[in-house]
Amino acid sequence: MQMDDYITGVVLGEMPVEFDAEALKAQAVVARTYTYKRSTTGQKHGGGAVCTDFACCQGYCSVEEYLQQGGTKASVNKVSFAVSATSGQILTYQGAVIEATYFSCSGGRTEDALAVWGSYIPYLQAVDSPGEEAAVHYTDTVWFTKNEFADCLGINPKAAPNTWFGNVTYTDGGGVATMEIAGRIFQGTQLRQKLNLRSTAFTVKTDGNDICITTKGFGHRVGMSQYGAEAMAVSGSSYEQILAHYYPGTELKTHTQN
Numbered sequence: 001m002q003m004d005d006y007i008t009g010v011v012l013g014e015m016p017v018e019f020d021a022e023a024l025k026a027q028a029v030v031a032r033t034y035t036y037k038r039s040t041t042g043q044k045h046g047g048g049a050v051c052t053d054f055a056c057c058q059g060y061c062s063v064e065e066y067l068q069q070g071g072t073k074a075s076v077n078k079v080s081f082a083v084s085a086t087s088g089q090i091l092t093y094q095g096a097v098i099e100a101t102y103f104s105c106s107g108g109r110t111e112d113a114l115a116v117w118g119s120y121i122p123y124l125q126a127v128d129s130p131g132e133e134a135a136v137h138y139t140d141t142v143w144f145t146k147n148e149f150a151d152c153l154g155i156n157p158k159a160a161p162n163t164w165f166g167n168v169t170y171t172d173g174g175g176v177a178t179m180e181i182a183g184r185i186f187q188g189t190q191l192r193q194k195l196n197l198r199s200t201a202f203t204v205k206t207d208g209n210d211i212c213i214t215t216k217g218f219g220h221r222v223g224m225s226q227y228g229a230e231a232m233a234v235s236g237s238s239y240e241q242i243l244a245h246y247y248p249g250t251e252l253k254t255h256t257q258n
Helices: 003-014 021-039 063-068 073-085 113-117 146-153 188-195 226-234 239-246
Strands: 089-093 139-145 165-170 176-181 184-187 202-207 210-216 251-254
Touching (some): 003 021, 003 063, 003 073, 021 073, 021 089, 063 073, 176 188
Antiparallel strands (some): 089 251, 139 210, 165 176
């Protein structure tokens, strides 16, 4: 498959086609960069560099599948134009292809890679991401019973929930770095996984024997926010400006091999 044919399917699978053309172009560049990086760092999936599981690699929807699901040719043409307008373009940092991570929505500020994956990456730093309020998962609220919460974390449920929560530290991106619960220290990333939360940017309150958690954003929050890219595009930013904002210090270069 030619690279741009694949990237068209990724954009169709990853970003709403109603988004501004500049946001779609930004998505095309980061998807291409991600793909190129994976194709040069070993075959993660047997004979293939990437899979079509958005939770693992990147979402993908073929043009045929998109049309069968009710999509229009006009929308396909819009995405195809965004891909062709950026054909071959990838993001680099000091000459090397970057880890072009992206996600749905940050809740107002992205996260740095160090806070999520434990590795300092100079172009994956926390930046403001305003204008995301239209995102479906800008905020979410989930409730746990006392026993449900205790089971998820492996803590003793005998004490009242309002006595469980102690000191909290935060990351530069506004996520929970650590939280003391029932005398134990949990990492924010641990809590997101164990409690199946949308993000690590969350607050906790108790109501009797129930625990309420409100999250902001959806995803690991490292790299480009798709809804943030849309907000920037609607405000007049070009895709180059969007990419420079979410991946500071990077350069756009054209890679000719498809």
